[in-house]
Every structure is written in C-alpha cells, then in structure tokens.
Amino acid sequence: MAEKRPPPPSADPAPVAPAFTCGLDATLKIISGKWKPLILYFLLRGPTRYGELKRAVRDVSDKVLIQHLKELEADGVLRRNDYKEVPPRVDYTLTQLGQSLAHALEPLCTWGTENMTEMQKIFVERDSWAREKHT
Template structure:
C-alpha cells in the first residue's frame, strides 16, 4: 500500500492534468468539450484517460444523457468535493507564487 498518506493523495490527483480538471470542476459540472476548451493544451486522448481514472477513483461522476447526440457531463463526487479545500490551497499558493508574494528561503514570512 502506501508508506505515507501524501502518496495516496498524489496517486489520485497527481499530475498536471488531473489537478487542472478538478480545479475546473470545482466551478460546476462540465461537458468534455467544455473541459477541452478550458485546457486547450491537453489532447483529447489524454483528457479521456484522465477523466476515466478520476471516475475509477471515485473523485468525479460521469452522467450520460440519453439523447442524440449523446450528452456526457462530469462533476465532482462527494469524495471529489472533499478535495475542494486541497485544491483551493493549491490555487492560493500558486497565485502567491506567480505574484512573487511568497517568503524567500530562510525567511519565516512573519
């Protein structure tokens, strides 16, 4: 299994694409095409693979509507919602990093 709990977290949300997908889903359900537009750098194959893995891990829900053409919507599951604070902290830290507002090495930031 896992030696450290953070390994389990990284197994589920690790990597560039899964985190971005989850970030976008925190704003509400999205269709595959919406996610592709929000993350233009990801290939369709990679998006599909990452969505499948997140669904298998129980982090997102996939709903297929019986219509023509088929409509598929992804949203955070209850387990996925429990990741919201983690994603929020990652976004906040990234914003501060981008703006250069993090303490320098050795600086306590106080």
C-alpha cells in the first residue's frame, strides 16, 4: 500500500495579518502618513474628484496623493468610482468603514481648532530653538 504524503508546502505562504498592540495601533496603521487624515476629512463632504482633493489637501504632491488614495482604497476605507467616460471622470467616496474612521477624527479637528493659537506659539518657539541650535 502506498504511503500518503502531505502536499508540498506552497511557495507563497499565506499572508499573516498584522498583530495590533491596541485599537489605537490598528487605527494608526490605516491613517499613517502625513496626508491621510486630511484626505479622510475632506472626503466626508461626499464624492470628491481628484482635482478637488488636490486643492483641499494643500502642499501634497501628486505622487503622494495618488499613493495615499491607493493605500486607503486597499485598506477598504475609500472607494474609487471610475465612470468609464471620455473625458475620464473619477471620484472618491468613503466606505462605511471610512466614514466611521473620519467621524472618529472629528474630535481631533475640534481640538486643533480650539488650540490653534496656542499651538502656533509653541511651533514658533520650537522653530527658534532649532535655529539657535544650528547657529
């Protein structure tokens, strides 16, 4: 009688989900990146075309904005809607998961607004320390 052998291991092991240390760690894995929280914030308004996002998220390069949009789409936070028209028409919307995440960021927006004047003073002082250190 022939001996049964287990199948050979696959060349590509199954992907392993990242282990999170806490809920904040999981959240930060999604929103990490300088511009992602702002992208989420501006998408709360509803479907938004690329050009509108580019104007809203000032100072972001095209390369980084496109990269962040692709990552957020891969993470299930936003949806890219391609209308298959000529000229091309594409917009971005938040998924249900993305909406809940963007709403969770709203208290941070409120905190920033309430403390903006004090934060500006702190950053001016911090910048002066950096200049003194280099002189």
